[in-house]
Amino acid sequence: MKRRTQKFDKPGRPVTNPDRDARELLITAATELFAEHGVAATSFSTIAKRAGLTSPMVHYYFAEREQLLDAVVEERLCPFIDYVWGPVKPGGDPAELIAGMVMRLLRGIEQAPWVPSTWMREILNEGGLLRGRALRRIPFDKVRIVAEAIREGQASQALNPELNPLLVVFSMLGLVMLHMATIKIWAEVFHRKPLSRQAVGRHITGLLLGGLRHSPTLTQKNSRTKR
Amino acid sequence: MKRRTQKFDKPGRPVTNPDRDARELLITAATELFAEHGVAATSFSTIAKRAGLTSPMVHYYFAEREQLLDAVVEERLCPFIDYVWGPVKPGGDPAELIAGMVMRLLRGIEQAPWVPSTWMREILNEGGLLRGRALRRIPFDKVRIVAEAIREGQASQALNPELNPLLVVFSMLGLVMLHMATIKIWAEVFHRKPLSRQAVGRHITGLLLGGLRHSPTLTQKNSRTKR
Numbered sequence: 001m002k003r004r005t006q007k008f009d010k011p012g013r014p015v016t017n018p019d020r021d022a023r024e025l026l027i028t029a030a031t032e033l034f035a036e037h038g039v040a041a042t043s044f045s046t047i048a049k050r051a052g053l054t055s056p057m058v059h060y061y062f063a064e065r066e067q068l069l070d071a072v073v074e075e076r077l078c079p080f081i082d083y084v085w086g087p088v089k090p091g092g093d094p095a096e097l098i099a100g101m102v103m104r105l106l107r108g109i110e111q112a113p114w115v116p117s118t119w120m121r122e123i124l125n126e127g128g129l130l131r132g133r134a135l136r137r138i139p140f141d142k143v144r145i146v147a148e149a150i151r152e153g154q155a156s157q158a159l160n161p162e163l164n165p166l167l168v169v170f171s172m173l174g175l176v177m178l179h180m181a182t183i184k185i186w187a188e189v190f191h192r193k194p195l196s197r198q199a200v201g202r203h204i205t206g207l208l209l210g211g212l213r214h215s216p217t218l219t220q221k222n223s224r225t226k227r
Numbered sequence: 228m229k230r231r232t233q234k235f236d237k238p239g240r241p242v243t244n245p246d247r248d249a250r251e252l253l254i255t256a257a258t259e260l261f262a263e264h265g266v267a268a269t270s271f272s273t274i275a276k277r278a279g280l281t282s283p284m285v286h287y288y289f290a291e292r293e294q295l296l297d298a299v300v301e302e303r304l305c306p307f308i309d310y311v312w313g314p315v316k317p318g319g320d321p322a323e324l325i326a327g328m329v330m331r332l333l334r335g336i337e338q339a340p341w342v343p344s345t346w347m348r349e350i351l352n353e354g355g356l357l358r359g360r361a362l363r364r365i366p367f368d369k370v371r372i373v374a375e376a377i378r379e380g381q382a383s384q385a386l387n388p389e390l391n392p393l394l395v396v397f398s399m400l401g402l403v404m405l406h407m408a409t410i411k412i413w414a415e416v417f418h419r420k421p422l423s424r425q426a427v428g429r430h431i432t433g434l435l436l437g438g439l440r441h442s443p444t445l446t447q448k449n450s451r452t453k454r
Binding site for chain 2: 036037038040041117120121124125126127131135138140160162163164166167168170171174175178179181182184185186189190195199200202203204205206207208209210211212213215
């Protein structure tokens with residue numbers, strides 16, 4: 001039961017409902033373990049152990065594994081998605097939309113460091129065990145708002161016509177998740193200090209905003225002569 | 228990338244060395260299954276079945292699973308890596324180096340369609356079961372050649388100073404693997420035809436080459452005013 005304290009790492013959260021707390025502890029433990037080892041490799045008993053509870057308690061709150069997966073997606077992944085996509089509104093400047101999303105993705109990951117590896121293993125992967133659930137919760141209306149803003153920018157020759165507007169959105173998501181999921185391993189491989197969130201953000205924003213810009217002579221040079 | 232197996236994947240090829248052939252069939256089956264379901268979820272008996280052989284035959288050629296994983300990395304992944312990185316030599320133009328690598332990555336994946344999902348699941352993922360083996364085979368001398376070319380371009384103010392040269396290399400690899408691994412799922416989600424390799428290549432090259440360009444006024448505008 002020592003794990004209970006972890007819950008109160010967040011300041012100012014009084015114990016109001018022990019029943020609810022146990023459930024939250026289990027979801028938190030599951031979310032962390034899924035990120036570390038994958039859903040398939042995580043048993044109820046491992047989750048119980050991490051939460052400082054017993055296997056029967058996991059079964060008490062989540063009769064089947066499916067219910068636990070639902071809870072992780074609805075109660076952990078969805079708030080992250082809402083935070084990132086919430087402020088996206090039609091009529092925005094595409095570069096500002098992209099820069100804002102990269103910033104919120106990185107800030108969101110700071111609060112939810114389990115997101116990148118889970119996103120790569122369980123959502124993007126064919127056979128990923130949260131894939132169906134997570135894909136249903138992607139706000140495709142917002143994805144389309146960003147893609148449409150880019151399309152309009154291309155039509156008015158303000159933005160790079162070589163880019164696929166929809167793929168820009170997935171390139172952005174992918175770059176953030178990928179780089180955040182691999183900061184540690186590259187630091188080990190290259191014997192360096194792990195890059196900061198700011199350094200990663202600067203790189204990704206620089207790449208995306210630079211890539212979005214329309215530069216007729218250079219685009220022509222690159223696409224006609226060099227390739 | 229001239230691998231014996233590839234010959235025997237094609238129907239109607241005569242069997243010249245049954246012993247060697249069975250081994251190749253097993254490695255091919257394992258490589259495909261690892262990409263489809265992951266290493267952990269693939270048993271010797273599934274591999275045998277896919278290869279049209281028996282479990283004891285798998286054990287005959289690969290006494291332990293570790294030996295089979297070695298063979299997949301050495302005899303399937305390494306030729307891919309060599310094909311992609313081989314032509315990278317010091318002194319090249321960074322934009323041409325990047326465009327050439329994107330092109331070879333996409334061509335290589337056409338021959339070895341199992342690479343993106345295996346790379347994402349078993350190499351990039353923490354706990355990926357080919358991670359250690361694969362990381363040892365990344366040609367870091369070549370990675371440094373590309374990073375150094377970008378660094379020099381930045382020093383002479385020809386290239387975007389916002390980018391991290393090493394991360395450019397991993398952004399490039401990541402974008403190709405990510406987009407190639409997810410072509411099918413996005414086509415399903417958006418009810419569209421899957422994008423062609425050419426379309427993906429155009430997008431990625433456009434994004435990377437556009438992102439690499441140095442555009443002082445715009446960089447300033449984006450990094451100082453907008454963020």
